Amino acid sequence: MIVHWHRRDLRVRDNRGLARAGSGSDDRIVPLFVLDPTILEHASPVRVSCLLEALSGLRKQYRERGGDLLVRRGEASDVVPAVASEYDAEAVSWNEDYSGLARERDRAVTATLEDDGIAVETVHDRIVHEPGSITPNSGEHYSVFSYFWKKWRDREKPAPVDPPTDADLADLQEKDVTEPLPSLEELGFDEPDASPRTVTQTAARDRVASFCGGPIYEYDDRRDYPASGATSRLSVHFKWGTIGPRAVYAATERAMDRAEADAERDGVTAFRRQLAFREFYAHVLAFNPEIVSENFSDAAGEIDWRDDPDEFAAWTAGETGYPIVDAGMRQLREEGWMHNRVRMLVAAFLTKDLLIDWRKGYDWFRRRLADHDTANDVGGWQWAASTGMDAQPYFRVFNPVKQGREYDPDAEYVRRYVPELEDASPDDIHDWTTLSETERERIAPDYPSPIVDHDERRELAIETFERARD
Template sequence: MHLHWHRRDLRVEDNRALSMGDTVLPVFVFDDEVLAHAAPPRVSFMCSALESLRESYRERGGDLLIVRGDPREELPRIAEACDADAVVWNRDYSGLAKARDADVRDALDVAEIDHRAFHDALLHTPGSITTNEGEYYSVYTYFWKKWRDRDKDAPFDAPDEIVSPEEVVGEVDGAIPSLADLGFEDPEGNIPPAGTEAARDLAAKFCERDVYRYDDARDYPARESTSRLSPHLKFGTIGVRELWETTVEAKNDAESANDADSVEEFQGQLAWREFYMHVLDDNPDVVVENFKDYQYDIAWRDDPDGVRAWKNGKTGYPIVDAGMRQLREEAWVHNRVRMIVASFLTKDLLVDWREGYDWYRQKLVDHDTANDNGGWQWAASTGTDAQPYFRIFNPMTQGERFDSDATYIKRFVPELEDVPPKKIHEWNELDPDEREALAPDYPGPIVDHGERREMAITMFENARG
């Protein structure tokens, strides 16, 4: 019998490590060291996903063992109590996860318990897609071409037998703790349904229609044409091989070449996710350090008032404020808008990307270390394959282009509900008296974009030397 340690793989099917044993006792450990880096939206989603996972095991005649403590102590204890042949788990790639796993391996070695870790969260493991010289890629385009053409594993079957904890370790109090028990307040935003059934429903609905217009519609936040699968990929409530197969079936069912290309555009988003995971695996310090080297330090500004306005969605730039309010209301932000608000923080407010990354880490239900870090550093011109420092998003033209009728903006910034879209997209150019007459409760712009653009270019040129 294997003891399977669940982490970011909260599902029964298409779970590589779980499938390695015929008879399995699954366990989840609430680890306070890991929880110290978590936030209410993700803990709430995770606990719901655990409830769903437990129900899946019970339907199969088993159950999920829930414990709270140090996995270095709990896993050897449980493995010895149930006389497990081995402890198995799926790898994670952050520095924190690698350090934790190394400690657990050492503890199991001391207890003379076999252990095995498997690659599961990615279609292609770190180090498997490299340059001809064997180096990790730092440019996505080259990575994508190899990634796309590589054969991909089929989904893995569920194990034959799931054991209930009572059968092997006796009676246990396996209740899933509440957020309050874990030391968290209720999340600020609305948390989406969790679990494999919810993930599969999203994937099926997306691949039935929206995937065929993804290429054309994905940049328009009001069109709701993205998959919303990111929190499920974060916590592994759906297997990446299963999702890949779903997209392959959609591509095979495409009625035109354009439809097939649109499916491939979405598959490219899966590749982006893996690209950033490979980068993190090769460069664990990228979480706190710029990936790209500049000759001198970038002279980021200290602007607590500007950051406060940015966090609260009160910058006077409508598309920026809509995005920051969506973050609070939904614990999620549309991808195009994520780029816009990140550019505004780093290029208009001239504030270090790490402040934005940390705020998103606190507020997002789908926060993923690799993906979020990659996105923030891309916008800040400090990352892999980054946006050139002199190409700076204009928040007004971005709003006009991708939300021309201001549907998205008005949804999250109700102060502008009665303002004509044309005026919204000219908000920074309007006379203060006109702004006051149109929307007295909405602020004017806190900075001049044109001036800040020039300051940003100078700041980066100075850093380049």
């Protein structure tokens, strides 16, 4: 027997670790997932809800193939070796993860298995090109994305790997060893406020097919407009591994082959660039696990962050008086997801207009996002805060009013998520910060006035960042 320990690879197709476990061996695969309390301490209701849905779908896939999925609760360093011993396994396989917490867990599991004389077989699966495979001539990784992108773009991509055959799987159904999945309540979580989209392998494949069948061709032109629905919405599937990265890239190759115009090919290329961005941040985190809590850039200096609980509370509630910022924060609350352009805007607003530490924003997102990914979220927050790799220059401060007017010109996105403004005209919404109190009271009496003056806070932010650099 060989135990394959699933973590963030909740699929049977295009799973390198699982495929390796089933290749060239007469051993049967025992699929395992561990609900580890140490890991769950860092989780949230919306993510655990998605996890349970993905696990249910994975178990169904195994059962359709004549196997099953073991789901056990406890510290991974205890559970994984115990399951290996229970099934007299010669080896345990898993796909690598890159966060500091995951690596600490994996080191503990590895040590116990090796003490028991059980082999450990790990591979890289979460991204197309593993950390350390795309490097500059000096140093361990790129810190400027454009250089990374050129090499990533031109490097040959591996093909998706096949799922294990039915004969590769241990017959766990006869042993009656699987139990129903625990509920959120049994795991100590409340029902989530947000209602994210379905997170299963079938939903992921359908989404890839739908996106690469049409919207991908307009991605370059429309992806920054949050009301357009032009993004892939694959982030939650990447988070839980209900789709493999090689399978997604292969779908873009087929889309590129079908493209009939340069504009359509530009759309495919623009989407691939976002895939590369995801991998860029994973590479950086793999070599710099400390960036979860520390500024990546030494040049950022010691920034004198403000501590204003009232302004932070207004930001989290979507009540800043800046309509597109508030729409984004309310979308996060309702869906456990936020459009990427708006993620940048709300992060810039917190770190520049409010001058509140990016770590507080990152932690809020970590607890609210269904697609929370340590590498992506840390990278995005440090980019917006001008403290990270290849970050937004500190003196280029997003103007939320101009951003709203440019990327939500008809205020369709704002009115979708801010019902107090649903009857307001686009001009009134975009002019909200300059309207008089009397005009605001007439247009939308229940929507707040701006909590800060952007122009004043922009000057304060630049002064603060320059002082930190000095």
